[in-house]
Structures are given as C-alpha cells and as structure tokens.
Amino acid sequence: MNHLLADPWLRFILVVAIKSGVLIFIVITSFAYLMLFERKILAWFQLRLGPIWCGPWGLLQPAADAVKLVLKEDLTPRDADPLIYRFAPAIAVLTSVLAYAAIPFGTFPDGSPVAIANLNVGILYILAAGSLGVYGIALGGWSSQSKWPLLGAIRSTAQMISYELAMGLSIIGVLLLAGTTNLSGITAAQSAHHVWYILPQFVGFLIYFITATAETNRAPFDLPEAETELVAGFHTEYSSLRFGTFFVAEYINMITVSCVATLLFLGGGDGPFLATLPLLSVAWFVLKVMVFLFVLIWMRATLPRLRYDRLMAFGWKVLLPVAVLNLLVTAAIVALVKA
Template sequence: MSARELIANDPTWLSLVKAVLIFALLLVITILLIWFERRVLGRMQHRPGPNRVGPFGLLQTVADALKLAFKEDIRPKLADNWVFFLAPAISAGAAFLAFAVIPLGGQVNLFGYQTSLQLADMPVSLLVVLACSSVGVYGIVLGGWSSGSPYPLLGALRSAAQVISYEIAMGLSFVAVILFAGTLSTGDIVDAQGQGGVWYAFLLPVSFVIYVISMVGETNRAPFDLAEAESELIGGYHTEYSSIKFAMFFLGEYVNMVTVSAVATTLFLGGWHAPFWLGGVGGGVLNTGWWPLLWFLLKVVFMLFVFVWLRGALPRLRYDQFMKLGWKVLVPVNLVWIVAVVAVRTMRNTGVGTAQLLTIIGIVVVVVLAIVLLLPNRPAASDVEEVPVTGGDHPLPPLDLEVPKVPKRKPVAAAPAAELSAEEEGVPDGRA
C-alpha cells in the first residue's frame, strides 16, 4: 500500500496525534536552533556564546522565552488593535501549516496502526508549500501597517517586495524537479529520488543553488535581512511589538527556516532516504522503520547550518543589489536552465545518445560565448560626449560637485604702537 493510501486510511484521532507531534517537534527544533545559532556564531567570532543557563547553555532560549512572556505588552496609541494582534499569529501559523505536507519518514507502526510519517499528502503538495509561504508575508505586512509608525511600515514594504521577488525564483526552481519526478506530490518526489538512487541536488545543481539563495531571501535572513535593517529601520516591521507577540514573530521566522530546510531536503537531498553509502547496508534496513526520521533530521540540520554560516560569513547587501540579484540574475538564469532541462529531457526521450547530446550542448555553449564576446563593448566614460544640461526657463543650481577654491586672505600687518593716534589708543579727545 502506498504512503498516500496509508495516510488516507488514518483515523481522525491519529491525524490529530500526528499534528500535535509535528507541532511539538517544531517547537523543540526552534528552541535548539536558536541555541545552535548563538553557539556557532560564538565559535566563528571567537567568543563562548550562551553557556550558563542549563548544561552548555541549552536552557538559555527557554529562559528568554519566559522572560518575553512576562514582559509588559505595549500597544501604540495609533495601532489598529485587532490587526496588530492577528499579524504575529498569521506569521507563525503559516510557517507551521507548510510542514503538514512534508514527509518525515517512511512507513511505521504508530499506536498499532501502519501509517506514514506524514500528516497529509496530495497531488499538489508543492503548491501548498508555496501558498503557505505567500500567506506568511501577510503577517509581516499587516504587522508593519497596523503599528501606526513609519519605520515598521517601511520594513513591511521591504519585506513584501523581497518575498515576492524571491518567491518567483523559488517557484521556478521547483519546475525542474517537477519535470524529473513527473509529479507535484512531495511523497512521490522523495520516492522518485529513492528509486533513481541519485539526489536531485546532483542532477539539478543550478536549481538547488537558486533554491538555497531564494530560501535565505524568503526568510529575511542575513545577508538578506533588509526588512529588519537595524541601522536603517531600527527593527523593521516588529519595532512596536513587545512581550509574547514579539516572540511569535521570531517563532514564525525560525519555524519558517526549518520548513524551507525541510523542503530543500525533500526536493533535492533525497528526503528521508539514507545517504548513498548507507542505503544498501543490511539490504536497505536503514531505510525502514524509524531510521528515515534520523536521516531527515540530519539533512535539515545541515541546511540550518548553512543559514548560520551565511549569517556569520557575509555582510548585509544593499537593497538595490539584493533586488538586482533576484530579478536580473536568479530569474533569467532559472528560465534558461528550465529550457535546457526540457531540451535535454526531450532529446533523451527521442533516442539521442549521450555523445550526440554532449556535442549539442558544447555547440550551444560555444555559440553563447561567441555572442557574448562579439557584443560591442560599452564606451568608456571619457569617450562619452558631455551634453550640456539646461533647465530651459528655470534656473539650475551648480551641477559640478567640486568645491570652488577660495583664495587665502593675506594677514594684515599691525601698525607700530608709536604711530597710533590718541583716538586709536582709546584716549578721549583733549585729554592727555
């Protein structure tokens, strides 16, 4: 029986138990992720990180959460109360919902029922993931708008622009995976990688790299954390938030990191299947039972380490550089890559051999390089003829940025004291 059929036959109480277990798992991973990030960044920056509350500082995140829960809940006077309250709930809820279609493992025996470690599976699971990520930005936008302050509003607008931009590149990176797997179901995509024996990260490296860049921009993480730029927008969209609502925004951010890492694992890293060198051990016993959950979590931890690594290694980009990367680099490269994948798949299906395929690819690469090299070079700045700028009937300020040189004033020599008149010496007229 397939995994989808097993999930469809689950009783209602078992589905509720799965939902509670996934919710608890995400909370535990979030607590450990915050500690993990602070410890790894401390190592990178030659400092200890949290090491006092609990063994190795493991309870520091719990202490911070309790502290936030008991802090005063402040609401600005100009805030829209209902929207101000619902925004963090939307942001956190959308991140949790996307995890419902992620397969955590294969078939297991749970409370006496044979089922699959997945809450729900459907023919369009990837569209559910994209829909949840799209809804999540509403929490950020509404939170910035309802605060009644300009800085949160500017941070919310930035976040909406970057999420929309990078969501396009992320969606396009799914296309090549769908073409290879022939389905939109996350469970079937994992099965296709298990049957083929090769992860799509190796078959589709361009899609994998673009997805990794897009998931960092999608989650507003460094070096793409422009919606929370402290040097420009104080704290971004959550500037006016405090107490538990402030914690919910951060909960949504970290759960979203886990979700996009799980999607990367599902689509490109073989999902819950064991690595190549372990897949055949004991006749594939490491791909049965509860072992797949371990491989899935290890791959997710690796992708989360990439988030932390990028934060500790790269500086924040300027906003124009960030948008240029999304619209002028990732989207065009992704479109060209999709065309190339479709062409290669079509030629393989029509019986074109490997040698002929490599020859065609080489010819295309040579033609593209020739076109790039033969394009006329842009004229240098010194060769461009300067056109005088006139304002017509309107006066124009000076257009040069050079400060005019002011001649130094010559010091005036003081007159000898003997030649000073009585009036210059301050003596009244007619008095000695």
C-alpha cells in the same frame, strides 16, 4: 468512547489531531533549540562562547528566554490598529506551521510517508503556505503606525514577491525530473534514479537556496529587519510574546525551507542502511535539515547585508533569467530523453 472510535470519520479526525499536536510540539521545540544552536554557532564564529549559564552548555536557555518574553509588558502603540496589530503575529506563526502538514519526514517500514497528509500537490501546498507568511509581516508592519515597521514591511513584501518567482521556477526543474508534485513521490523518484537532484539540478539548487534565504529574511537578505537602517524592521513596535511569536515564525520558516531543500535536492530520508532499518530515514532527514540550517547560520556569520536596490536587481535581473534558462534546458533534456 468505543462508539465514537467506530465512526471512521471521527477516528480520522482524532488521528490527525493527535498527529498535529505531536508535530506542533516537535516543531516548537526544534524552533527553541534552533535559536540556541544559532546563538551558539554564531558565537563560535565570532570567538565567543555563546549561552553557557542556563543549564549545561546553556541547554536551558530557550526556557529562560521564553519565561522572560512572557513576563515582559505587552505594549500596543497608541496609534496602532489594535485588531490587526494583535492579529499579525498569529498569522505569521500560523502560516509558518501550516507547511508541516505536508512534509514527509521519512518512510515507515510499509513504505508510507511519515507525515500528517500525503498530498499529491504537496510542493504547491508548501509554496502557497509560505507565500501567505508575508501577510503576517506586511500587516504587522502596516498596523504599527510607525515609519520603520512600515518600511520594513514594504521591503519584505517586495522582496518575498520577487524572490518567490525565481524560487518557483527553480523548483519546476525538479518537478520535471521527478514527474510528480507529491513530496514523498519526489524523494522516491530520487531513490529510484539513484541520484539526488542536487547533482543534475545544481543550478536549480543554488537558486532555490538563495531565494529560500531571501524568503525567510535571513542574512545576507535580511533587509526587512536591517538593524542599521530600520531599528528592527517590521517588529520594531512589538514586545513581549507577540515579538516572540514573530521570532517563532521566522525560525520555523527557516526549518521549513531546509526541509523542502532536503526533500527536493538531497533525497529526503534517502541514505544508507535503510534496507535493514526503514525508520532510519527520519534520522537521515533530520541530519540533512541540520546541515542546511548550519549553512544558513554560516552565511549569516560570513556575508554582509545587500543594498536594497541591488537585492531587487539581483532577484529580477540575475536569478529570474538564470532560473528560466535552467528550466528551459532541463525541459529540453527531459523531452529528448523521453523521446
């Protein structure tokens, strides 16, 4: 064992593996409780109580749900493409977890980020991982050999591709201000400038938040799984743990976009009392992410679903031009200040 630990490469791999294991455990747990949180908050918005029977305040509900899903029969439609049908949920959840490798959850006392990898192209990496997520949905819907999953998958693909453009453009404004694509560098720039970028980049923030909602297929942009038209959209034919896997992917994506919004626009782990207790930054980070998650649920409880053509029109004719304008103005101001 000591001999193995002496090799720096093996030690590096071991440390990363342990970090990843811990992080995946945390992410899966937070997914489970995000689902409970959503059900609870949504119930309160609708004057209901939500889950209350499993454990105190329904706190054991995620465990009950998981057991139920595992025990269900795993169906594969007769005409479905067996390989891709079974592989699609794995793609969805894998790509959604990928992003967490680069997210800094705060800073250690020595100034290094609390993250698996401190990538210098962190934001690009997260965007790339997020874009890959559409493969899980598209392949799952396509291989089901059923009309509703197919329609859901097509909608989802079109929606994610068109909203990703505006999302990328809205983020560039922040990158111009910070001068780096390193995520912990962006939060450090916000602390250094003594302003969270939600203020100078308010338009960019709005566009990011709207497109992020569309990216994660959340209401009011949940067209890919519009119950009233498409039964359940791309996962109509899925049952048992594969259905649950799609759910895991969707909720983890929700947490991811909230994390990115926190990093880019709310200063990441920035907050008071950090000088005395640097690890408090993780707490501030989690708090801000929870605010975003609450707003996502709040929007679901408030807004009706958009019509599909209006969704596309909104993305291409409103969000994209505004994002370009925002980028131009930001670039001009940054150039002027530098000059």
